[in-house]
Amino acid sequence: MTAAFDKEQQRIDRVAATIATQIEKLTEETAHRKEDIVNIRKQFTEEISFNTDDSFDDYLETVLALRQEAVELTVSQSSHRIATKRLEKLKKMKSSPYFGRIDITEEDFPGTDEIYVGTSSLMDDSGEDFLIYDWRAPVASIYYDFEPGPIRYKTPNGFITGTLEKKYQYLIKDGILQSMFDTSLTIGDEVLQQVLGQGTNKHMNSIVATIQQEQNQVIRHDYKKLLVVHGAAGSGKTSAALQRIAYLLYKYRETLTADQIILFSPNAMFNSYVSNVLPELGEENMHQVTFQEYLNERLQDDFTVETPFEQLEYILTQEDSPIHRTRVASIKFKASSQFFEAIETYRKALEIEGMIFKDLTFRGQVLITGKEIAERFYSDTEASRFTNRVELLKEWLTNLLKETLETEMKEPWVHEKVELLSENSYRKAKEHLVKKHGLRNEEADEYEVTTEELARLITLQHLQPLRTIVDSFSFVDSKAIYAQLFADPQAITRWTSGETPAEWADICRETLAMLTDNHLSYEDATPFLLMRALIQGFSTNRTIKQILIDEAQDYSTFQFEYLKRLFPETSMTVLGDFNQAIFAHASDDIDFHGLNRLYGEEQTAIVNMTRSYRSSKPIIDFTSSLVPNGASIIPFDREGVLPTLTQVATTEELHHSIASKIAALRDEGYVSIAIICKSAEESIAADHGLASVENLKLITKGSQEYEEGAVVIPSYLAKGVEFEAVIIYDASAKQYGDERVLRLFYTACTRAMHELQLYSLGPVTPLISHALRDGLIQ
Numbered sequence: 001m002t003a004a005f006d007k008e009q010q011r012i013d014r015v016a017a018t019i020a021t022q023i024e025k026l027t028e029e030t031a032h033r034k035e036d037i038v039n040i041r042k043q044f045t046e047e048i049s050f051n052t053d054d055s056f057d058d059y060l061e062t063v064l065a066l067r068q069e070a071v072e073l074t075v076s077q078s079s080h081r082i083a084t085k086r087l088e089k090l091k092k093m094k095s096s097p098y099f100g101r102i103d104i105t106e107e108d109f110p111g112t113d114e115i116y117v118g119t120s121s122l123m124d125d126s127g128e129d130f131l132i133y134d135w136r137a138p139v140a141s142i143y144y145d146f147e148p149g150p151i152r153y154k155t156p157n158g159f160i161t162g163t164l165e166k167k168y169q170y171l172i173k174d175g176i177l178q179s180m181f182d183t184s185l186t187i188g189d190e191v192l193q194q195v196l197g198q199g200t201n202k203h204m205n206s207i208v209a210t211i212q213q214e215q216n217q218v219i220r221h222d223y224k225k226l227l228v229v230h231g232a233a234g235s236g237k238t239s240a241a242l243q244r245i246a247y248l249l250y251k252y253r254e255t256l257t258a259d260q261i262i263l264f265s266p267n268a269m270f271n272s273y274v275s276n277v278l279p280e281l282g283e284e285n286m287h288q289v290t291f292q293e294y295l296n297e298r299l300q301d302d303f304t305v306e307t308p309f310e311q312l313e314y315i316l317t318q319e320d321s322p323i324h325r326t327r328v329a330s331i332k333f334k335a336s337s338q339f340f341e342a343i344e345t346y347r348k349a350l351e352i353e354g355m356i357f358k359d360l361t362f363r364g365q366v367l368i369t370g371k372e373i374a375e376r377f378y379s380d381t382e383a384s385r386f387t388n389r390v391e392l393l394k395e396w397l398t399n400l401l402k403e404t405l406e407t408e409m410k411e412p413w414v415h416e417k418v419e420l421l422s423e424n425s426y427r428k429a430k431e432h433l434v435k436k437h438g439l440r441n442e443e444a445d446e447y448e449v450t451t452e453e454l455a456r457l458i459t460l461q462h463l464q465p466l467r468t469i470v471d472s473f474s475f476v477d478s479k480a481i482y483a484q485l486f487a488d489p490q491a492i493t494r495w496t497s498g499e500t501p502a503e504w505a506d507i508c509r510e511t512l513a514m515l516t517d518n519h520l521s522y523e524d525a526t527p528f529l530l531m532r533a534l535i536q537g538f539s540t541n542r543t544i545k546q547i548l549i550d551e552a553q554d555y556s557t558f559q560f561e562y563l564k565r566l567f568p569e570t571s572m573t574v575l576g577d578f579n580q581a582i583f584a585h586a587s588d589d590i591d592f593h594g595l596n597r598l599y600g601e602e603q604t605a606i607v608n609m610t611r612s613y614r615s616s617k618p619i620i621d622f623t624s625s626l627v628p629n630g631a632s633i634i635p636f637d638r639e640g641v642l643p644t645l646t647q648v649a650t651t652e653e654l655h656h657s658i659a660s661k662i663a664a665l666r667d668e669g670y671v672s673i674a675i676i677c678k679s680a681e682e683s684i685a686a687d688h689g690l691a692s693v694e695n696l697k698l699i700t701k702g703s704q705e706y707e708e709g710a711v712v713i714p715s716y717l718a719k720g721v722e723f724e725a726v727i728i729y730d731a732s733a734k735q736y737g738d739e740r741v742l743r744l745f746y747t748a749c750t751r752a753m754h755e756l757q758l759y760s761l762g763p764v765t766p767l768i769s770h771a772l773r774d775g776l777i778q
């Protein structure tokens with residue numbers, strides 16, 4: 001062992017001792033805090049029950065004391081929370097307190113500072129010096145951004161310049177220094193090699209010790225409304241997104257909390273896959289939702305909404321036919337900016353004519369017809385802006401309901417109900433009125449409910465459903481207004497000058513049929529919502545401050561536009577890879593430049609991540625050969641075996657070969673193995689055929705947990721996740737016949753970390769012909 005190594009171990013021991021002391025102190029402190037909280041709570045309940053019958057002065061005293069205690073309780077609870085959080089962080093740091101060190105000299109300051117970088121800061125016992133700097137501290141950015149030489153970094157007080165003299169990486173386990181590298185060139189390829197060469201466990205890990213420069217740009221970016229990250233498969237987009245959340249939570253710790261951040265993710269299983277990263281970094285998890293969940297929340301009362309996976313499954317499994325082609329054309333057109341503009345123009349046209357309203361009926365009688373509402377709406381088109389007019393209409397209808405209340409409550413049906421009122425209902429009505437009038441004690445006891453009051457209450461109760469309809473704008477017949485877009489195939493020319501698909505008439509017919517059955521295809525869901533919001537106004541969410549959209553290539557223009565309007569105060573981070581755009585609405589674009597329009601170029605930053613880390617070099621060489629722009633993907637130089645191709649003649653042979661392969665991979669020590677199929681339909685067949693394989697799990701669109709071990713999974717559900725070994729169940733020309741499924745095939749192959757095995761039942765897909773020619777697969 002060298003002297004330097006020894007010295008470092010001694011420092012680790014000293015740091016470990018400091019951590020141990022602080023843990024001891026905090027454990028005591030949290031126990032006291034907890035005791036305080038229990039005591040205050042106890043006192044609270046005792047005082048409430050003890051003093052309420054006393055004199056007014058006593059009463060006032062009690063109220064003041066309670067208020068004081070409530071404040072104390074909040075303070076104690078918050079200190080307890082902070083102390084507990086810090087304690088958890090310290091416990092995590094114990095085994096591996098830091099991972100890096102930079103020796104820097106600052107301009108105009110003598111001497112060199114040794115800055116140790118870890119997942120969280122640590123002060124020495126005097127509380128004056130940092131033993132460890134949090135990786136998110138401004139000075140720690142040097143560790144990720146610079147090689148030895150001149151440096152410049154940003155602090156809240158401006159830029160600091162100086163020199164990075166040395167940079168070290170440490171691998172510390174259970175308080176023992178395993179290895180130490182002087183990384184004068186790039187950030188520790190050695191450490192990264194080790195990390196990437198390992199297996200994967202049930203969850204994604206944080207990459208804090210080995211963040212790469214281009215990833216650091218994404219993590220610390222902080223000045224535009226929209227950050228767009230286009231990165232190759234395995235370039236660390238999801239990892240960077242999660243580290244970014246941790247960074248923002250640190251930088252804005254006074255004003256930003258985890259529940260003000262939403263991560264839009266591709267599916268429920270992915271949520272479970274990434275759920276450990278932030279807690280591992282000592283932060284709470286943000287909200288995680290899929291776009292589908294968002295749609296459902298808003299549409300499920302009116303429609304059954306198709307999921308994106310049902311849409312994809314249909315596209316992937318149906319034979320080529322005119323209906324199939326119409327559907328594809330419909331999906332593409334309804335996701336286009338042309339259709340978006342058509343809807344905006346259509347909404348404008350509704351200012352003059354075309355609004356459809358529902359009849360409002362009360363007790364089987366039409367109170368006002370939709371036609372009459374429309375007449376009212378169009379009676380004064382000059383009055384104000386469109387959404388204000390809808391708002392005014394709502395007020396007008398609310399007044400109409402008030403008038404109805406006054407007349408209806410005098411009707412015989414109401415009086416009949418008053419007379420037949422049960423004792424229980426009378427008691428409830430009285431309780432309600434007593435509360436409403438603010439009566440207490442004797443006054444409350446003596447209160448006599450009048451017949452008129454009862455009649456009013458009963459009528460109000462019957463009018464409640466109508467009031468809900470008016471309050472929620474449900475008197476606007478959004479479904480009929482949306483259907484009107486498709487009622488006459490010729491009409492579209494009024495709203496768009498661009499060309500419509502050749503299949504437009506068929507698209508109109510199919511859409512109307514779906515709407516009549518109260519079904520909403522996935523491609524119609526966001527256009528419908530956007531149209532409805534353009535009419536009724538957006539119910540915006542102002543509490544969310546950051547949204548991050550992973551797998552963003554799968555979102556349409558509509559969806560981005562909709563999210564932007566839904567979260568007007570929010571900054572957006574969008575991460576994606578066009579080579580993995582698997583949905584039928586995906587455009588042929590290969591970058592996100594179209595997104596510049598969302599907030600304007602001024603407010604948009606675009607970062608490209610071209611280095612790929614997930615797979616070994618031979619796998620990346622193979623997968624990059626599949627896509628047109630693959631040459632720009634730079635593999636991390638990690639050795640591995642060539643992908644293999646096995647061609648078989650029968651299904652039995654296919655299952656037999658795959659079963660033996662799984663056994664061999666398990667023998668080699670691989671735990672996470674995926675048999676990736678093109679569709680859910682194919683996955684079911686594969687699962688059936690591989691029934692002899694022990695502990696093989698089938699993943700379906702409902703799967704919530706990222707499963708450990710061997711799984712059979714449809715390609716589109718494998719999005720965003722990774723496996724030590726991947727078996728492509730059937731890479732035949734029959735399944736992956738042409739370019740239309742190239743992105744799906746690419747997504748499936750790029751899930752592999754160490755081994756990629758392709759099987760083909762019959763002739764092999766033409767998509768790998770270049771790779772075969774160039775010897776990138778054997």
Ligand SMILES: Nc1ncnc2c1ncn2[C@@H]1O[C@H](COP(=O)(O)OP(=O)(O)OP(=O)(O)O)[C@@H](O)[C@H]1O
Pocket residue numbers: 192195196205207210211212215231232233234235236237238239240577613614719720721722750
């Ligand atoms: N700097 C890094 N240090 C260590 N591991 C890294 C680093 N960057 C990426 N990785 C690893 O590479 C793998 C791929 O990362 P991630 O899933 O974030 O990539 P991605 O760009 O979101 O991939 P995809 O688009 O293919 O789903 C993960 O195992 C991640 O831990």
